[in-house]
Amino acid sequence: MPTSTRPCPGWPSEWVVVAIRIQREVGGNLAEVVATNVEAMREREALRRHVRALSAEGRLSAYILVGLPPLVIVLMLVIRRPYMLPLFTTAVGLFLLILAGVLVTLGGLWMWRLIKVEV
Numbered sequence: 001m002p003t004s005t006r007p008c009p010g011w012p013s014e015w016v017v018v019a020i021r022i023q024r025e026v027g028g029n030l031a032e033v034v035a036t037n038v039e040a041m042r043e044r045e046a047l048r049r050h051v052r053a054l055s056a057e058g059r060l061s062a063y064i065l066v067g068l069p070p071l072v073i074v075l076m077l078v079i080r081r082p083y084m085l086p087l088f089t090t091a092v093g094l095f096l097l098i099l100a101g102v103l104v105t106l107g108g109l110w111m112w113r114l115i116k117v118e119v
Contacts (some may be wrong), residue, residue, distance in 0.1 A: 015037055015040070015041075016034070016037050019033050019034075019036075019037050020033065020034075051117050055115050055117055058111070058114065058115040059115050061111070062108060062111040062112060062115060065107065065108075065111065066104060066107070066108040066111075069100065069104055
């Protein structure tokens with residue numbers, strides 16, 4: 001594979017290479033081909049930023065919902081330690097902690113998949 005056709009991370013160089021090869025075979029205005037490719041790349045980047053902005057609320061909600069349970073546990077341990085000790089000292093409490101950890105992890109992964117939009 002020629003060096004010029006190796007994909008660069010985050011830049012659709014393959015589009016430009018293919019467009020230039022087609023233009024070379026067919027003929028025409030190279031400046032117009034490059035300008036069209038640049039415009040398409042700019043529109044794609046603008047769309048990516050727009051989708052990222054629209055999904056910001058979902059990302060923030062996911063961070064809060066995943067981070068809130070551990071924060072509440074730590075705060076309760078600091079404020080009312082005797083109230084929380086059975087959660088860490090009994091078999092039922094440990095089972096519930098593990099179950100809560102698994103469910104929070106699964107919920108976080110599910111929310112991350114919902115938020116992630118490919119453009």
